[in-house]
């Protein structure tokens with residue numbers, strides 16, 4: 550828990566868009582210095598320029614692909630060189646390839662897990678030790694409601710987010726006796742670019758045949774029904790200040806997770822989402 554964020558330092562991966570960008574903006578409002586990091590250099594430079602107009606030297610940008618452990622190590626070094634000890638790390642970078650499980654490809658699975666799971670692990674490995682040593686810190690891992698229950702068409706994504714939930718719970722327990730806190734953010738629908746995967750998909754990833762149509766319809770649902778990323782960012786600020794592990798954004802999340810628990814309890818096969 551870090552009650553007073555003023556003067557502290559945050560690093561946000563995948564910070565050039567959506568939830569990551571909103572978290573960075575909320576941290577700047579709290580008086581923090583923020584290292585915005587992203588694989589998308591063009592968006593990153595544009596957002597750092599925009600935010601610098603008000604925040605000046607309290608914001609800077611580092612291009613970093615979280616899939617590459619050396620790049621994440623370099624991100625940690627650059628953040629420390631620029632601002633000193635990093636107090637808050639948001640492992641937020643993620644991708645949302647969708648499609649019926651049998652239409653997905655092996656390379657899509659690899660990409661999804663590289664970014665969504667190993668990206669988080671790389672952040673933990675490169676930032677948590679310095680936080681433990683400094684005796685202060687908080688790590689926010691961005692999972693999803695899809696890490697607590699499953700949706701059809703999102704099996705691959707959901708599997709990766711279940712891994713983030715598991716990783717985060719274990720990390721919380723391991724750091725419980727230190728001064729480093731952990732939060733696991735599990736949003737439902739948030740109006741961002743997460744389903745516009747074509748802009749980020751590496752050339753070596755075979756997207757399958759049906760995926761672009763599915764991605765478009767999910768993007769439409771997100772645009773129509775998603776909450777603003779600023780709401781999510783405010784929940785994250787509050788969670789860091791109060792030391793809360795579970796961070797939810799929608800009332801439907803806990804009932805959806807409980808439905809699974811009830812199925813397990815009574816030995817029932819997985820229920821369809823209500």
Ligand SMILES: NC(=O)c1ccc[n+]([C@@H]2O[C@H](COP(=O)([O-])OP(=O)(O)OC[C@H]3O[C@@H](n4cnc5c(N)ncnc54)[C@H](O)[C@@H]3O)[C@@H](O)[C@H]2O)c1
Pocket residue numbers: 562563564565566567568569586587588589592613614615616641642643644645664668691692693694735736737738739740741742743744749771775
């Ligand atoms: N939007 C939602 O409804 C929703 C719901 C639950 C969870 N999430 C999670 O929130 C996180 C943020 O996503 P968002 O919704 O803001 O989407 P977004 O696409 O708007 O932002 C994701 C950012 O991550 C960056 N990124 C992707 N791959 C990267 C990599 N390899 N290295 C570094 N940066 C990379 C992208 O360039 C982008 O700027 C993701 O982990 C996503 O899974 C989103």
